Amino acid sequence: xxxxxxxxxxxxxxxxxxxxxxxxxxxxxxxxxxxxxxxxxxxxxxxxxxxxxxxxxxxxxxxxxxxxxxxxxxxxxxxxxxxxxxxxxxxxxxxxxxxxxxxxxxxxxxxxxxxxxxxxxxxxxxxxxxxxxxxxxxxxxxxxxxxxxxxxxxxxxxxxxxxxxxxxxx
Amino acid sequence: xxxxxxxxxxxxxxxxxxxxxxxxxxxxxxxxxxxxxxxxxxxxxxxxxxxxxxxxxxxxxxxxxxxxxxxxxxxxxxxxxxxxxxxxxxxxxxxxxxxxx
Numbered sequence: 001x002x003x004x005x006x007x008x009x010x011x012x013x014x015x016x017x018x019x020x021x022x023x024x025x026x027x028x029x030x031x032x033x034x035x036x037x038x039x040x041x042x043x044x045x046x047x048x049x050x051x052x053x054x055x056x057x058x059x060x061x062x063x064x065x066x067x068x069x070x071x072x073x074x075x076x077x078x079x080x081x082x083x084x085x086x087x088x089x090x091x092x093x094x095x096x097x098x099x100x101x102x103x104x105x106x107x108x109x110x111x112x113x114x115x116x117x118x119x120x121x122x123x124x125x126x127x128x129x130x131x132x133x134x135x136x137x138x139x140x141x142x143x144x145x146x147x148x149x150x151x152x153x154x155x156x157x158x159x160x161x162x163x164x165x166x167x168x169x170x
Numbered sequence: 171x172x173x174x175x176x177x178x179x180x181x182x183x184x185x186x187x188x189x190x191x192x193x194x195x196x197x198x199x200x201x202x203x204x205x206x207x208x209x210x211x212x213x214x215x216x217x218x219x220x221x222x223x224x225x226x227x228x229x230x231x232x233x234x235x236x237x238x239x240x241x242x243x244x245x246x247x248x249x250x251x252x253x254x255x256x257x258x259x260x261x262x263x264x265x266x267x268x269x270x271x
Contacts, residue, residue: 004172012180016184019183019184019207022204022207023187031200032199032203038184038210042210042214045180045214046214049217051217051220054213054233054234061237061240062206066241072248073251073252076252076255077255077261087197087200088196089195090196094193098189098190099186099193103182110175110178132230136231147238150242151241154241154245155245157249158246158248158249159249161250161252161253162253
């Protein structure tokens with residue numbers, strides 16, 4: 001067991017524990033922070049899977065973008081300022097049943113299929129970010145541009161929806 | 171090199187945890203957090219399968235576009251949650267039952 005394997009198990013355990021505690025936590029603010037712990041450990045796992053560009057994107061977008069937006073949402077939807085936003089649980093039995101049965105099914109299928117036999121031992125050694133840049137501009141240029149348009153449309157739509165036009169009720 | 175099935179088991183666990191969060195929480199923001207967790211579980215599978223074929227970049231590219239769509243979903247979803255909260259004074263999805271006042 002070398003150092004990389006120990007790192008992998010550590011980050012895997014952190015991600016799994018964070019996901020489990022996100023199921024159990026009742027405070028929405030703590031939930032957002034736990035989600036960020038889970039996403040950062042997933043970024044470390046991406047580095048260990050030789051996907052450095054995806055890892056950096058994950059850290060930039062989730063820790064820098066989505067966390068801030070979610071915390072703003074938590075602060076703007078709390079009824080009384082200074083009081084933590086605590087949520088109740090409903091449908092506990094059906095939720096646990098759905099989650100556990102789906103997990104059992106997935107583990108059954110994963111253990112009945114041998115994915116790792118055709119795995120090569122040699123990792124890719126070329127410059128990964130260079131390759132991704134060339135790929136984005138040649139083979140994947142259409143999805144790249146469409147993603148830009150989707151981002152623009154979604155952000156304008158979000159700004160218009162959340163703008164402070166007075167609603168009738170309240 | 172780390173075997174692929176570790177990634178797949180972790181992805182399955184994260185997906186099921188996200189599903190349980192979505193079903194059991196009585197708050198729209200917690201539901202959005204659960205959706206983010208499920209999207210990241212699928213991303214983990216894409217990245218894990220990409221290291222079986224390191225010459226092809228399709229898995230990593232698909233993961234990048236999934237992250238972009240997740241950003242759009244979080245922004246629009248939180249805007250809708252804010253708007254619903256301003257209108258109904260609640261962020262519990264079950265209490266928003268009327269289409270028109």
